[in-house]
Amino acid sequence: MNHLVSATWRSHPVIYQVEPGYGLHWHDRRFQMKNLKTNALKELPLPNPAWPGVPVPNPDAWVVNTFWQAPDVVDLFEATFVVPAEPSTKATQQIFLWPGLEAFGAEFSGLLQPVLAWGPWHAGGGRYWSVSSWYFQHPAMLWNPREPNFNVAFASTPVGFQTPAVQVNVGDTLTAVMRRTQETETASGYFDHQCEFFKVPDPTIPSRRIAIPGTALHLSQLLLRLNACYVTLEVGEGVTDCNHYPNTTKMTMTNITIQSLGTNQTVKWQEFNPSSSGVSLACGEQAKAVINNAAITEVDLHFRKS
16 A cells, blocks of 8 residues: 555655635645635745755654545545543653545645644644644645745655644544535636534534634645545654553544545445554554444554453
8 A cells, every 4th residue: 555654744844834714725736825715825935945855764654544445536534533531651742543535646646634633743732632634745846936946856845734733632522524625617627625623512413513613724726636545543753652652442433434426435444454654562553444344434543452
């Protein structure tokens, strides 16, 4: 499985925070910030010109994950989960739990992720759980080649966009949603997407949910067809012991629904234990499809053995 290892990108200096009220717009082979009220576009600032554009080593990796390939671009991918217990050892470790959509294009590859995170990272966070929406693309090609300070090394490197981290609480029931909002009429084959989190006040009524302010990430005129689906346990810096994981056996992604070609898809997850990165603490980490080969599925992300 030749996926994009998003974690190798998060250690990359080219990370942009997308503030509330703005989205990302793809135009002329680069991203621009889009004012969602006025539709006004502005160029992204160039990174430090002294940076050489060489990826830096990092320990981040996917630990375990499930994978399923949709027949076409995904119209909707959502999953509900309960924020797990805090780790028994609270340090500066980084844990990332997420469903996600990936695409492989002729020129570009991209990954869209609503992420539940423990620990500090680029968009904020700390010794608590937080949520944020991310999009990564490689290569970036996000700066105008006509800019006087344009550097081709920047254009060929990965880039990440993240909404600011929003703190959530242990026991909160949340739903992560990725959906295609429309196919842009002016340019066939370009798609608009939105990624965000919702809080479910009453878990017995999951359809009643409230959008978490600041977590929505809007993408317009995206060239890629997001059709590779994942549920993933990923770790970053500082995870060196089983006690760095949440102090519980597992977290379950429930009510997973994936729509493509206008209908709910029958999903048969492939399990990767460990993931293709090969990273594991040998704590008993496992991604397990509880209900497989169905229109609505569940996936358990195990941190340790039962």
